[in-house]
Amino acid sequence: MKPLFEDLEKELRKRGISLSYQRLMILEYITKHNTHPTAEEIFTALNRRIPTLSKATVYNNLRTLTDVGLIKAVKIEDHETRYDLKGTRHGHFKCTNCGNIYDFCLDIDDLTSNDLKGFQIFEKEVYFKGICPQCVLKKGNAKEEDDE
Amino acid sequence: MKPLFEDLEKELRKRGISLSYQRLMILEYITKHNTHPTAEEIFTALNRRIPTLSKATVYNNLRTLTDVGLIKAVKIEDHETRYDLKGTRHGHFKCTNCGNIYDFCLDIDDLTSNDLKGFQIFEKEVYFKGICPQCVLKKGNAKEEDDE
DNA sequence: AATTAAATTGTACTCAATATAAAATTAATA
DNA sequence: TATTAATTTTATATTGAGTACAATTTAATT
Numbered sequence: 454m455k456p457l458f459e460d461l462e463k464e465l466r467k468r469g470i471s472l473s474y475q476r477l478m479i480l481e482y483i484t485k486h487n488t489h490p491t492a493e494e495i496f497t498a499l500n501r502r503i504p505t506l507s508k509a510t511v512y513n514n515l516r517t518l519t520d521v522g523l524i525k526a527v528k529i530e531d532h533e534t535r536y537d538l539k540g541t542r543h544g545h546f547k548c549t550n551c552g553n554i555y556d557f558c559l560d561i562d563d564l565t566s567n568d569l570k571g572f573q574i575f576e577k578e579v580y581f582k583g584i585c586p587q588c589v590l591k592k593g594n595a596k597e598e599d600d601e
Numbered sequence: 602m603k604p605l606f607e608d609l610e611k612e613l614r615k616r617g618i619s620l621s622y623q624r625l626m627i628l629e630y631i632t633k634h635n636t637h638p639t640a641e642e643i644f645t646a647l648n649r650r651i652p653t654l655s656k657a658t659v660y661n662n663l664r665t666l667t668d669v670g671l672i673k674a675v676k677i678e679d680h681e682t683r684y685d686l687k688g689t690r691h692g693h694f695k696c697t698n699c700g701n702i703y704d705f706c707l708d709i710d711d712l713t714s715n716d717l718k719g720f721q722i723f724e725k726e727v728y729f730k731g732i733c734p735q736c737v738l739k740k741g742n743a744k745e746e747d748d749e
Numbered sequence: 750a751a752t753t754a755a756a757t758t759g760t761a762c763t764c765a766a767t768a769t770a771a772a773a774t775t776a777a778t779a
Numbered sequence: 780t781a782t783t784a785a786t787t788t789t790a791t792a793t794t795g796a797g798t799a800c801a802a803t804t805t806a807a808t809t
Binding site: 662 | 754755759760766
Binding site: 473476505506507508509513514531532 | 785786787788789790791796797
């Protein structure tokens with residue numbers, strides 16, 4: 454916990470942005486929770502420990518951290534921007550039944566196209582949608598539940 | 602133009618949704634313009650020919666057409682849902698300089714991961730971001746313009 | 750052509766995200 | 780470690796894409 458925190462401090466210094474308690478906590482939350490939280494979730498969780506926390510602060514920092522390349526936005530679904538640590542190369546799978554987002558490894562460097570000659574590629578995203586194994590089983594057992 | 606229109610009518614009938622003039626026009630617009638237009642763009646363009654057109658109608662139909670699988674939403678950027686014909690398997694490249702979205706062919710069927718055993722995959726999206734060739738040239742000539 | 754079902758329209762509304770400006774905190778300098 | 784300058788936080792107001800709703804109009808069915 455402590456060492457992680459110090460690592461994050463280092464990361465922030467490295468990128469030349471000042472380190473406030475709120476910013477550190479937000480970054481730490483995303484680092485510790487691999488659930489791809491939304492701004493709302495981060496706010497709600499941190500608000501318990503930091504009662505004065507403002508939502509604007511969460512949004513500000515999510516943008517700042519995205520700008521310096523520490524985190525990135527995951528936008529599979531409408532009206533649901535989630536955040537994930539950058540760096541690890543993986544795709545995102547969203548289960549349309551339970552709503553969970555799963556990471557899956559994928560060699561993104563292999564992804565290319567003849568159509569993109571002359572294009573400078575800075576970012577690659579791979580999003581899948583479907584049903585996760587748990588929900589496949591659930592649906593198999595109870596086919597009546599056709600909700601969502 | 603006429604044949605295309607009739608094809609679209611057929612597509613709508615095939616899916617069992619009734620064909621209103623507005624719906625047909627919206628689908629035709631997306632079919633004819635491969636610019637991945639937003640709801641706003643579609644509304645503005647069609648509003649000239651259909652002065653009574655309502656934005657709600659555009660949104661309603663975009664959802665309906667998405668539901669029946671004729672079109673699909675492209676959500677590379679925040680607050681910018683664009684629409685594209687479904688069926689053709691390709692990735693989307695967004696130029697962060699000019700904002701254009703380019704299609705590029707890609708064998709999406711090849712995309713898999715060992716991590717996804719037991720997952721039912723219904724949809725695959727590939728989004729790239731970067732600079733398109735035209736903007737690469739522009740930026741090369743005028744490096745001062747660091748806007749956006 | 751009459752009836753029924755579905756779609757359009759306009760308005761009001763929601764809600765995630767942003768803008769703003771004052772207060773507070775962090776960084777930089779002596 | 781004070782003091783000043785630069786950021787950040789906070790609270791509030793605002794934006795804008797998208798939705799809900801209820802009345803009207805249009806399309807499908809008999």
